[in-house]
Amino acid sequence: xxxxxxxxxxxxxxxxxxxxxxxxxxxxxxxxxxxxxxxxxxxxxxxxxxxxxxxxxxxxxxxxxxxxxxxxxxxxxxxxxxxxxxxxxxxxxxxxxxxxxxxxxxxxxxxxxxxxxxxxxxxxxxxxxxxxxxxxxxxxxxxxxxxxxxxxxxxxxxxxxxxxxxxxxxxxxxxxxxxxxxxxxxxxxxxxxxxxxxxxxxxxxxxxxxxxxxxxxxxxxxxxxxxxxxxxxxxxxxxxxxxxxxxxxxxxxxxxxxxxxxxxxxxxxxxxxxxxxxxxxxxxxxxxxxxxxxxxxxxxxxxxxx
Amino acid sequence: xxxxxxxxxxxxxxxxxxxxxxxxxxxxxxxxxxxxxxxxxxxxxxxxxxxxxxxxxxxxxxxxxxxxxxxxxxxxxxxxxxxxxxxxxxxxxxxxxxxxxxxxxxxxxxxxxxxxxxxxxxxxxxxxxxxxxxxxxxxxxxxxxxxxxxxxxxxxxxxxxxxxxxxxxxxxxxxxxxxxxxxxxxxxxxxxxxxxxxxxxxxxxxxxxxxxxxxxxxxxxxxxxxxxxxxxxxxxxxxxxxxxxxxxxxxxxxxxxxxxxxxxx
Numbered sequence: 001x002x003x004x005x006x007x008x009x010x011x012x013x014x015x016x017x018x019x020x021x022x023x024x025x026x027x028x029x030x031x032x033x034x035x036x037x038x039x040x041x042x043x044x045x046x047x048x049x050x051x052x053x054x055x056x057x058x059x060x061x062x063x064x065x066x067x068x069x070x071x072x073x074x075x076x077x078x079x080x081x082x083x084x085x086x087x088x089x090x091x092x093x094x095x096x097x098x099x100x101x102x103x104x105x106x107x108x109x110x111x112x113x114x115x116x117x118x119x120x121x122x123x124x125x126x127x128x129x130x131x132x133x134x135x136x137x138x139x140x141x142x143x144x145x146x147x148x149x150x151x152x153x154x155x156x157x158x159x160x161x162x163x164x165x166x167x168x169x170x171x172x173x174x175x176x177x178x179x180x181x182x183x184x185x186x187x188x189x190x191x192x193x194x195x196x197x198x199x200x201x202x203x204x205x206x207x208x209x210x211x212x213x214x215x216x217x218x219x220x221x222x223x224x225x226x227x228x229x230x231x232x233x234x235x236x237x238x239x240x241x242x243x244x245x246x247x248x249x250x251x252x253x254x255x256x257x258x259x260x261x262x263x264x265x266x267x268x269x270x271x272x273x274x275x276x277x278x279x280x281x282x283x284x285x286x287x288x289x290x291x292x293x294x295x296x297x298x299x300x301x302x303x304x305x306x
Numbered sequence: 307x308x309x310x311x312x313x314x315x316x317x318x319x320x321x322x323x324x325x326x327x328x329x330x331x332x333x334x335x336x337x338x339x340x341x342x343x344x345x346x347x348x349x350x351x352x353x354x355x356x357x358x359x360x361x362x363x364x365x366x367x368x369x370x371x372x373x374x375x376x377x378x379x380x381x382x383x384x385x386x387x388x389x390x391x392x393x394x395x396x397x398x399x400x401x402x403x404x405x406x407x408x409x410x411x412x413x414x415x416x417x418x419x420x421x422x423x424x425x426x427x428x429x430x431x432x433x434x435x436x437x438x439x440x441x442x443x444x445x446x447x448x449x450x451x452x453x454x455x456x457x458x459x460x461x462x463x464x465x466x467x468x469x470x471x472x473x474x475x476x477x478x479x480x481x482x483x484x485x486x487x488x489x490x491x492x493x494x495x496x497x498x499x500x501x502x503x504x505x506x507x508x509x510x511x512x513x514x515x516x517x518x519x520x521x522x523x524x525x526x527x528x529x530x531x532x533x534x535x536x537x538x539x540x541x542x543x544x545x546x547x548x549x550x551x552x553x554x555x556x557x558x559x560x561x562x563x564x565x566x567x568x569x570x571x
Contacts, residue, residue, distance in 0.1 A: 011316060062414060073316040082417040083320035090415075093408025098342050103335055110331040111416040113321035150412075157316070 011074045013038045013158050013189040014059060019068035021054050021213075028054040029065070030213035036191065036206075038157065041184055043204035044193040045224070051213040052193035053091070056162050059191070060088055072158065084112045084154025089147045089161045097136030101127055104135060105149050112154040125149035126179045141172025145179055152183070159183075161192035165199065177203060201225065216253070227252070231268035231288045235281035237261045249274050326419030328426065336430050346396055349493065350438045354389030355445035358382055361506065368450040373537040375453030382446035383461045383533045384505040389438035390469030391500065391525060395492055397431020398476020398560075402488040405480075405567070420564065424477065431473040432466070439466045457535045465532040471524060471549055472496075474556035481563035499525045524552040 014036040021029040029051045036042055044052045057063040058070050061077030072080035080086045095104065102118060109115030122128040125145045130138065138146065144164060151159055161180070165173040181203065184190050194200055200207045201221040209217035209224060217224055230252065236259050243254035248263060250270030255262045261281070265271045268286050275281035323329075340346055362381030370377045404410050413423065439462050453461075479492055500506055503525025509517040520526055527548030530540050 060415060062411070075316070075318075081415055082322060083318070084417070085316065085320060088415055090408070090412070094412030096339070096404065096407055096409050098339050099335070103339070107332060107335050108416065110329050110335075111323060111327045111413075111418050113323045113417070151415075154320075154416075 011038075012036060012071075013040070013073060014191065015069075015071045015074075016055075016058075017069045019055075019058060019065045019070060021051075021058060021063065022066050028213055029058070031068075032210075032213070032215055033068075034208065034215065034218075036189065038189050039187055040206055041190045041204050042192075042206045042208060043200035043221075044191065044208050044210055045195065045197065045200045046193075046210035047195055050195075050210045052210055053162055054213075055210070056088065056160055056191075056193060059160060060086065080158075084114070084156055086158040086160065087151040087154055087156040088159070089144070089151045089164050091162045091164075091166060094147065095135050095143060097134065099135050100132050101135060101138065101142075101146050101149075102131040104146060105153065108150040109153040114155075115153045116155050121149040121152050124152055124179065124183060126175060139172065141168050141175060144168060144172070144176055148176070148179060156188070158189040158191070161190065163193050163195070165194070165196075197225075227264075231265050231286055233263040233265050233268050233271045233275065233284065233286050235261055235275050235284040237275070237279055237281040239280075323417050326422035327417055328419075328422035333426055333429060336426055337433055340397070340400070340430055340434065345489065346434070349396060349489070350389055350393040350434055351441050354385045354392070354438060354442045357388065357506075358385040358442060358446060359449060361385070362446075362451070363449050368452075373539065374457055375536050376451065378449070379446070379451040379453040379457075379536060380533060382442065382451045383465060383536060384529055386439045386442045386446075386462065386465045387469060387525070387529050387532050388496075388500045388505045389442050390435040390465050391472045391496055391528070392493075393434035393438040394431045394469045394472035395476035395479070395496055396489050397434050398427060398473045398478075399480040399483075399488045399492055400430075401427060401477060401480035402483055403480075403486050406484065406486045410567070424564070427477065428470075428473050431476065432470065435466050435469050435473075453536055460535040461532050464535070465528070468528040468531050468549055471528060471553040471556060474553055474560055475524065477560035478556045478563065481560060481567055499523055502526070503529050505529050522548070524548070524556075527552065 012035045014034065016032055016034040019029055019032045020027065032051075032055060044055065046052055054063070058065050059072060059077055061081055070077055072086050075083075075085070077086070099107070102122065105121050106118045109118060109121065119128070122131050125148045127142060127145045127149060130142055133142075135143065135146065148164075164180070165176055168176060177199075180190070180192075184203075192199075192204070204221060207217075207219065207221050207224045208215055217227055238259040240261070241256050243256060243261065245251040245254050245263075248254060248271055250265050250267030251263045252266050253264045261275075263271050263275075265286075272284055272286060275284060358381060362378045362385070367377035367381060372380045401410070443458065443462055447458075476492070479488060483491065502520045502523040504512075504520060505525055509520050509526070512520065521544065527545040530545035531542065531549065534540060534542055534545070
């Protein structure tokens with residue numbers, strides 16, 4: 001899918017502008033701006049606590065941003081939800097264990113003005129064979145496909161999945177994605193949160209990398225993976241806690257941990273030259289990493305505090 | 307059509323459900339699910355008739371007269387009120403279980419209006435209450451309760467309708483108390499309220515101070531009103547005031563917690 005070909009005049013499926021969300025002193029989402037066009041399959045990739053679920057809650061109108069604006073197909077999220085334009089598969093909960101699978105789907109479909117037929121929904125989620133089973137007796141994978149069937153009930157234009165395969169075994173994960181993939185082929189816009197690089201790589205055509213409430217990268221899976229193929233320049237440089245990557249030639253991102261400055265470099269020679277000649281840096285070292293290591297470095301944050 | 311510059315968001319192409327999502331399908335599914343819950347069935351359909359058989363069917367009760375019937379009928383009405391209380395409270399308190407399960411949050415991803423949801427909860431509670439009263443009265447009819455047919459009907463309807471105050475109580479507690487086992491707290495609390503309200507032992511058999519205090523507890527009014535067609539005695543005005551005030555208190559409490567719950571998002 002080529003998102004550049006989407007006409008600029010069309011309404012975005014999702015439009016977030018400078019969105020900030022705080023819980024007490026914790027800034028969960030810190031100035032996110034994001035536009036997603038109809039038909040895109042987008043992964044929100046990041047570690048636990050990065051702000052993915054908070055972002056999704058705001059897209060669904062389950063919480064309100066402290067500042068900034070969120071719209072879904074040009075409407076406030078609550079309006080889009082009530083009209084069945086957007087629906088979601090949440091991470092956990094949201095099921096009553098003494099309903100059967102079919103009853104849960106029938107109830108959900110009954111709440112929408114034009115809910116799809118129950119049999120169709122069960123078929124599309126691949127759970128027609130367990131229609132009469134009590135929800136409490138279903139496996140995690142079956143419950144997740146049930147949530148998917150419920151999310152399909154209004155035939156939404158945008159489907160949001162919050163860490164849909166967390167806690168599933170390999171088979172459950174494969175079955176779930178098979179159902180989603182069959183559905184995405186029909187042209188539905190899909191946003192899913194995940195902390196698995198492989199999942200983002202395999203199922204998304206655009207990856208938005210989130211860390212500590214900020215978007216740190218946005219591109220095709222290939223572009224995201226390429227971020228990791230660069231080198232890291234690390235040096236001891238006391239006395240400065242904030243760097244703009246633009247201040248250092250050849251730098252892509254700069255992080256300061258105590259007296260150590262860590263630069264993800266596009267051009268490690270240029271970074272090293274600048275640090276050694278124009279700053280007081282010492283003990284400089286240059287390392288290169290493979291993709292997996294780079295991804296872990298991007299998404300795993302030792303200072304993660306929530 | 308597609309060339310027109312859209313003034314309205316795309317969402318407006320889609321309709322909202324009628325009646326805020328309230329429907330016969332929803333109600334029927336909720337009723338069926340509730341009746342599947344063994345604890346609810348035991349609590350509301352079995353315990354009240356069993357208590358009646360224990361307390362109200364001795365030989366003296368069957369022969370002694372109260373108003374238009376016998377003491378057995380008097381006890382029967384009190385325990386029908388107790389059953390309706392249990393049914394309405396557990397119906398209302400179901401919101402606690404549904405919040406704990408994340409179901410309420412799931413419903414917020416649909417067009418369901420909170421008022422429609424609460425209406426369903428109250429109707430399910432009332433249906434449970436009706437079945438409870440009917441079952442208890444059926445047991446009573448075969449176990450020596452005697453009163454004219456119109457008093458069976460009148461007291462049954464009053465027990466059922468007035469117990470609505472406990473649907474409000476259940477909703478209030480359901481939004482107030484966390485967790486899945488809210489009825490484990492409310493079960494003993496209801497037994498206490500039933501006792502204090504004179505449903506197990508008539509108030510005139512209690513000490514004076516306790517009997518005076520008991521008149522201000524929520525089960526007292528319902529019991530007095532429900533038994534009135536049989537006894538024709540007691541202060542009906544005070545009983546009606548009791549039910550009205552407690553209904554207001556519980557409904558206000560439920561509305562307050564409910565608003566907090568839906569705003570928390």
